Amino acid sequence: MKEVGGHTRPFAVLGHPVAHSLSPCMHNASFAALDFDGVYLALDVAPDDLESVIPALGAAGFGGLNITVPLKERAFAALTRLGESARTLGSVNTVVFTERGPEGHNTDGDGFIEALREAFGRDVDGTSVFVLGAGGAGRVAALYAAGQGASALVLSDLDNGRLRRLEHEIRERFPGLELHCTDHSGEAAERARDSELLVQATPVGMKPEDSSPLPDRAFRGGQRAFDLIYMYPETAFLRAAREAGAETANGLGMLLHQGARAFTLWTGLEPDTGAMRGALKRAVYGEGGA
Known part of the structure; x- marks a missing residue:
């Protein structure tokens, strides 16, 4: 991963709790493999705070968000701009910040x-x-x-x-x-x-x-x-x-590919899925994967 500096673009997964999330390991692995100046964090957000937190993170310069349980339905209700995937499932697991405001998608x-x-x-x-x-x-x-x-x-x-x-x-x-x-x-x-x-x-x-x-x-x-x-x-x-x-x-492939789709929605780039898969296997199965 690049050294975090003033030009580093932050991304995050929001959940409650969220410390168990594997999203940081796979997205940071892809950032490093692509030499992309980004960092991916896990932020614990209480459900009642979500509606105000999402636009605040957009205003703070975040490049995109993932949403995990128990916040997916809350995000769906909080956002006025929704992609077809989010409308189909009635929940949001990915937020893209656009010029017209945050937009919800679901890559599951x-x-x-x-x-x-x-x-x-x-x-x-x-x-x-x-x-x-x-x-x-x-x-x-x-x-x-x-x-x-x-x-x-x-x-x-x-x-x-x-x-x-x-x-x-x-x-x-x-x-x-x-x-x-x-x-x-x-x-x-x-x-x-x-x-x-x-x-x-x-x-x-x-x-x-x-x-x-x-x-x-x-x-x-x-x-x-x-x-x-x-x-x-x-x-x-x-x-x-x-x-x-x-x-x-x-289910490791589903975890990987929903994350890869979110990565592309945020950045317009194809992620390094090999790096993401390796990071997930090490995190879940131990050194060397399985």
């Missing part, structure tokens, strides 16, 4: 699709997709699968209220899509086995001792299994899928 969906292309050589077009988890991450995966041409979509969550809210949203937006929903674990396993792409979007697997949220019979050869968790190279979900003959990938 693009990161999801690009990670699938990188890992499996194809995205969701013409594919039957099973999404386990109807919360924030599952909602992103489901909405982008529906919007990017999935042939059929299955949603599964043990929280029936959350599941039905997402079902209603998708049926309104994509009335022609073949959509099935289940809050029953037995039915979920059968629906998963019939699907070509399985997306694991629950917190199960964040602890190394967690077992797979789906039983072995949910997996088969010819499937693609994508776990949004990235703390470990292989979760129990991915191990079960691999042992059944499926192709597998964890």
Whole structure:
């Protein structure tokens, strides 16, 4: 990284808490690789302060912001200028400062699709997709699968209220899509086995001792299994899928590509994704990566 000086452009991720964020390590790695005079920080911002903090950082010369939990919906409500991606998801994870003021975007969906292309050589077009988890991450995966041409979509969550809210949203937006929903674990396993792409979007697997949220019979050869968790190279979900003959990938690629898209929105430059990926692997898996 260049020595920070009077011409260094600051960028930041805002969250509450935010010390755990990996965004600084990957963006600073790209700045260094490109010899870009920028520095990326993590700033803890209380939700009630967000509306005033965003324009203040723009006025202070910040080049752009990321927004993480629990502030994404707050940022969406606070900003009057919103890109299509933010309007699609109803939340903001990237802020670009323009001459007309701060503008909100959401790069999570693009990161999801690009990670699938990188890992499996194809995205969701013409594919039957099973999404386990109807919360924030599952909602992103489901909405982008529906919007990017999935042939059929299955949603599964043990929280029936959350599941039905997402079902209603998708049926309104994509009335022609073949959509099935289940809050029953037995039915979920059968629906998963019939699907070509399985997306694991629950917190199960964040602890190394967690077992797979789906039983072995949910997996088969010819499937693609994508776990949004990235703390470990292989979760129990991915191990079960691999042992059944499926192709597998964890969520590090999605983290990388949503960040790369934000980098380009701020700077107009292509980031050094190799440097970003290396920094993430060292941060998550230790020296040398995995």
